[in-house]
Amino acid sequence: MKTIKMNKVLIALDYDPSAQKVAEVGFSLAKKGEIEFTILHVISEPSKYSLHKHITIMGFGGNNEVAPSQLESVDGLKNVSRLYLEKTKHHLGDNYIQTLVLEGDIAEKILATSKELNVDVIVLGFQSNKKRENLSDLSITENILHRTHIPLFIIPTDD
Numbered sequence: 001m002k003t004i005k006m007n008k009v010l011i012a013l014d015y016d017p018s019a020q021k022v023a024e025v026g027f028s029l030a031k032k033g034e035i036e037f038t039i040l041h042v043i044s045e046p047s048k049y050s051l052h053k054h055i056t057i058m059g060f061g062g063n064n065e066v067a068p069s070q071l072e073s074v075d076g077l078k079n080v081s082r083l084y085l086e087k088t089k090h091h092l093g094d095n096y097i098q099t100l101v102l103e104g105d106i107a108e109k110i111l112a113t114s115k116e117l118n119v120d121v122i123v124l125g126f127q128s129n130k131k132r133e134n135l136s137d138l139s140i141t142e143n144i145l146h147r148t149h150i151p152l153f154i155i156p157t158d159d
Contacts, residue, residue: 004151006029006030006035006121007034007035007036007120008035008037008038008117008118008119008120009026009029009030009035009036009037009119009120009121009123010039010040010110010119010121010122011023011026011027011039011040011123012039012041012042012106012110012122012123012125013039013040013041013085013088013125014041014125015041015084016157018127018157019088020091021155022123022124022155023039023088023091024092025123025155026123026153026155027092027094027097029121029123029153036098037092037094037096037097037098038097038098038099038100038113038119039085039089039098039099039100040099040100040101040102040109040110040113041081041084041085041100041101041102042101042102042105042109043074043081043103043104044103044104046074046077046103078101078103082099082101085099085100085101086099100113106140107139107140107143107144107147110122110124111144111147111148114148114150119150120150120151121151121152121153122144122148122150122151122152122153123152123153124141124152124153124154125154125155125156125157126141126154126155126156126157127157127158141154
């Protein structure tokens with residue numbers, strides 16, 4: 001059996017409170033050694049971002065750090081997302097982690113980024129008992145699973 005060495009890991013994060021678990025478990029997956037980590041956030045539907053839904057997570061203060069006007073444009077959302085990923089990087093304690101904020105279809109962007117970066121594993125979180133409004137997670141995960149040859153590390157995040 002051939003051993004697969006992990007050199008590059010892509011961790012996809014959203015703003016759900018479970019993102020902390022995904023980031024920490026994904027980062028610890030291959031923390032030792034010379035591993036390149038990239039954390040990615042995809043803005044898929046700008047209208048779903050709002051301060052009342054935003055959380056405080058991994059050092060990111062949510063509505064304590066974000067002016068409402070920043071959520072009114074895609075550029076503002078990208079800036080907020082970059083700040084979120086920088087705080088996540090600091091929380092994980094590794095200044096060499098790359099961060100990416102993209103806009104578009106979540107599955108498409110994860111797949112394209114994984115190919116572009118030539119990653120060895122994609123880390124995703126998944127809640128199997130999400131409320132009806134969030135059932136799109138299943139289709140995103142299934143879409144990625146059926147369309148990639150890159151191994152997936154899916155972290156169950158049900159509480």
